Amino acid sequence: MKIAILGGDGFCGWPAALHLSNKGHDVVIVDNLSRRRIDDELDAQSLTPIRPLVERLHAWTEVTGNVIDHVHLDVAQDYEGLLDLLVTQRPDAVVHFAEQRAAPYSMKTPRTKRYTVDNNVNATHNLLAAIVESDLDVHVVHLGTMGVYGYGTAGMKIPEGYLDVEIPHEGRDNIETQILYPTNPGSIYHMTKSLDQLLFAFYAKNDRVRITDLHQGIIWGTNTAETLLDERLINRFDYDGDYGTVLNRFLMQAAVGYPLTVHGTGGQTRAFIHVQDMVRCVEIALQNPPAPGDRVMILNQMTETHRVRDLAELVARISEAEVEMVPNPRQESAENELHVTNDTFLDLGLEPTTLSEGLLMEVEDTARRYAHRADLSKIPATSLWNRRTHAGIPASMAASATTPAER
Numbered sequence: 001m002k003i004a005i006l007g008g009d010g011f012c013g014w015p016a017a018l019h020l021s022n023k024g025h026d027v028v029i030v031d032n033l034s035r036r037r038i039d040d041e042l043d044a045q046s047l048t049p050i051r052p053l054v055e056r057l058h059a060w061t062e063v064t065g066n067v068i069d070h071v072h073l074d075v076a077q078d079y080e081g082l083l084d085l086l087v088t089q090r091p092d093a094v095v096h097f098a099e100q101r102a103a104p105y106s107m108k109t110p111r112t113k114r115y116t117v118d119n120n121v122n123a124t125h126n127l128l129a130a131i132v133e134s135d136l137d138v139h140v141v142h143l144g145t146m147g148v149y150g151y152g153t154a155g156m157k158i159p160e161g162y163l164d165v166e167i168p169h170e171g172r173d174n175i176e177t178q179i180l181y182p183t184n185p186g187s188i189y190h191m192t193k194s195l196d197q198l199l200f201a202f203y204a205k206n207d208r209v210r211i212t213d214l215h216q217g218i219i220w221g222t223n224t225a226e227t228l229l230d231e232r233l234i235n236r237f238d239y240d241g242d243y244g245t246v247l248n249r250f251l252m253q254a255a256v257g258y259p260l261t262v263h264g265t266g267g268q269t270r271a272f273i274h275v276q277d278m279v280r281c282v283e284i285a286l287q288n289p290p291a292p293g294d295r296v297m298i299l300n301q302m303t304e305t306h307r308v309r310d311l312a313e314l315v316a317r318i319s320e321a322e323v324e325m326v327p328n329p330r331q332e333s334a335e336n337e338l339h340v341t342n343d344t345f346l347d348l349g350l351e352p353t354t355l356s357e358g359l360l361m362e363v364e365d366t367a368r369r370y371a372h373r374a375d376l377s378k379i380p381a382t383s384l385w386n387r388r389t390h391a392g393i394p395a396s397m398a399a400s401a402t403t404p405a406e407r
Helices: 013-022 034-042 053-064 079-089 110-134 188-207 246-256 275-287 308-319 343-347 357-369 395-400
Strands: 002-006 026-030 069-071 093-096 139-145 162-167 175-180 210-216 218-220 260-263 269-274 297-301 304-307 323-326
Touching: 002 013, 002 079, 013 026, 013 053, 013 093, 013 275, 053 069, 079 110, 093 110, 093 275, 110 139, 110 188, 139 188, 139 275, 188 210, 210 275, 218 246, 218 275, 246 260, 246 308, 246 357, 260 308, 269 275, 275 297, 297 343, 304 308, 308 323, 308 357
Parallel strands: 002 026, 002 093, 026 069, 093 139, 139 210, 210 297, 218 269, 260 323
Antiparallel strands: 162 175, 269 304
């Protein structure tokens, strides 16, 4: 299969590209390296040493004999370039990772809010419009987020994208139908993923574009089987307050002797998935596309749910780290339950990698190995969801609050 991976240099895109290449697919990475520029903007580099993309790709060929091409392209701004890419490359599928992925960064300033909307929504719509104009039958696999659902389940399991409803009809039997599960985004980032859903629904209905939307939980872990083959292939390990994912951040903090910072009560329940399972889910989605004319296939890409303070206590227990409760920079409920359906991936053969002390120690060992690269001043989160809400928090406390950033 010929597969174009938009955003293939990133935290999810890179291991997915290697995994699919290793499975024998013809892979091309399409990336404008914007995530690396954001590193420079935030002055916060990956804990693991990320090599230049050209060196990464050379190392992959040297180690495996497989070739992954790279096209430098801003898919959100260069529509003609994207259309030309589709026409010349003629991919069977496009894996769409080309969106700014951090909720905290999306809430940081008016500029980052606007950038997140401009980049994410334009990238998605440009892709869909270009597929239609190219007249190609391309399967789009999009990395969405569990955050489109919000985090309240009303005592029920969150279904995979669609909600069964019954509409009263006066004088007749009630009408039974399905609607998109009502969105309840908690950040500008999550809002863009909610807007993506509407774009996908329209293009699947109007233009018969085949689309799979993966509503993913928070990723933990750093490496996959492929990224472990050579240090030059190592994946990102973000630990800063904007891009670091919560469990990885806890493990990094334990490795460098920094208190495990839990914001608010730590009662937030979140969905999680290991990075190895993420790449496997992308592969499964590519192998099981919807037919032209089908509605968007929505799959919940997660394997388990955990409460944040429980994760902190687990990491503290195995690493003898301290736990510190700090003010919550997010505008969210202090406590929530989360119950999620993920039957489709299980039925299609996913064997979940669940939380284990061994895997946690493996991530902490990676963090400890590169602890000398850590800048402890980047650990605290400074992006506030609602500055009016936090107006009464002393600056020193607001600066110490951490955020469990998603993907």
